[in-house]
Amino acid sequence: xxxxxxxxxxxxxxxxxxxxxxxxxxxxxxxxxxxxxxxxxxxxxxxxxxxxxxxxxxxxxxxxxxxxxxxxxxxxxxxxxxxxxxxxxxxxxxxxxxxxxxxxxxxxxxxxxxxxxxxxxxxxxxxxxxxxxxxx
Amino acid sequence: xxxxxxxxxxxxxxxxxxxxxxxxxxxxxxxxxxxxxxxxxxxxxxxxxxxxxxxxxxxxxxxxxxxxxxxxxxxxxxxxxxxxxxxxxxxxxxxxxxxxxxxxxxxxxxxxxxxxxxxxxxxxxxxxxxxxxxxx
DNA sequence: GCTACCGCTTGTGTTTTGCAAGTAGTTAAA
DNA sequence: TTTAACTACTTGCAAAACACAAGCGGTAGC
Numbered sequence: 001x002x003x004x005x006x007x008x009x010x011x012x013x014x015x016x017x018x019x020x021x022x023x024x025x026x027x028x029x030x031x032x033x034x035x036x037x038x039x040x041x042x043x044x045x046x047x048x049x050x051x052x053x054x055x056x057x058x059x060x061x062x063x064x065x066x067x068x069x070x071x072x073x074x075x076x077x078x079x080x081x082x083x084x085x086x087x088x089x090x091x092x093x094x095x096x097x098x099x100x101x102x103x104x105x106x107x108x109x110x111x112x113x114x115x116x117x118x119x120x121x122x123x124x125x126x127x128x129x130x131x132x133x134x135x136x
Numbered sequence: 137x138x139x140x141x142x143x144x145x146x147x148x149x150x151x152x153x154x155x156x157x158x159x160x161x162x163x164x165x166x167x168x169x170x171x172x173x174x175x176x177x178x179x180x181x182x183x184x185x186x187x188x189x190x191x192x193x194x195x196x197x198x199x200x201x202x203x204x205x206x207x208x209x210x211x212x213x214x215x216x217x218x219x220x221x222x223x224x225x226x227x228x229x230x231x232x233x234x235x236x237x238x239x240x241x242x243x244x245x246x247x248x249x250x251x252x253x254x255x256x257x258x259x260x261x262x263x264x265x266x267x268x269x270x271x272x
Numbered sequence: 273g274c275t276a277c278c279g280c281t282t283g284t285g286t287t288t289t290g291c292a293a294g295t296a297g298t299t300a301a302a
Numbered sequence: 303t304t305t306a307a308c309t310a311c312t313t314g315c316a317a318a319a320c321a322c323a324a325g326c327g328g329t330a331g332c
Contacts, residue, residue: 016152017151072329275330
């Protein structure tokens with residue numbers, strides 16, 4: 001770790017381009033399987049996906065489990081530590097909507113609509129949903 | 137740009153380890169000069185600092201100006217677009233304080249104290265201060 | 273028993289990073 | 303007025319990370 005600054009701690013752990021997109025996929029797009037992450041618009045390379053999933057699991061931001069139905073499949077889900085990244089994800093999204101210089105996908109406005117009205121309330125509402133969706 | 141997702145937009149622009157630390161230094165530690173950024177605990181390399189400052193200026197997150205007193209010096213400051221990154225920085229800090237597995241610098245708690253009490257109010261209060269400090 | 277699918281791993285070339293050294297212009301002191 | 307120090311960088315190079323393609327061992331269905 002480069003320093004003991006609280007900001008630096010989070011930055012070093014999850015602030016790379018791919019980790020945050022994986023967390024986004026888990027939070028908002030219902031993705032749970034390796035192949036689903038591979039299929040996202042940003043086209044992560046398979047070796048990098050494997051690397052990031054292992055790192056996020058090691059940091060206890062996500063967890064792995066075998067799928068009950070299909071035994072060859074592995075289900076990824078967010079831990080409480082991972083769900084707590086919601087405010088970070090939402091504030092990045094709100095900043096982007098305000099300041100983007102390219103045209104953004106309007107279908108994804110829905111992700112931010114709760115947070116746009118009232119940040120703290122939006123965080124609480126979506127957190128509740130995520131806890132329900134990602135509890136073991 | 138890898139996709140038109142609003143989350144991806146912000147992530148691609150400022151989510152690298154050094155850019156966010158430079159923004160932190162501008163927001164909370166009163167740093168304004170090249171040498172001051174070089175002196176931070178995390179020890180950014182000088183070529184990377186030059187690269188990131190140029191990128192952040194191009195993205196209009198920071199601005200450059202000659203120092204009025206010392207003509208050889210260049211003052212960096214946050215634009216409105218840069219100040220609007222405050223919620224991102226604060227939520228990363230709050231997450232780190234809650235979940236860090238290493239011992240963090242207690243002297244830096246002060247940065248997060250306003251946000252800890254009430255996130256939205258803390259954002260407003262610190263934003264006001266930053267606007268005062270970084271207006272041309 | 274063949275074929276397809278699943279979550280990866282491996283190999284290779286390119287890009288980015290990290291470190292050290294150097295540079296052009298400016299200021300301060302001798 | 304020369305000189306030394308300071309400023310914001312630039313350059314060179316080795317090591318690490320990334321991006322792309324191909325391959326691989328273990329299910330699962332037919």
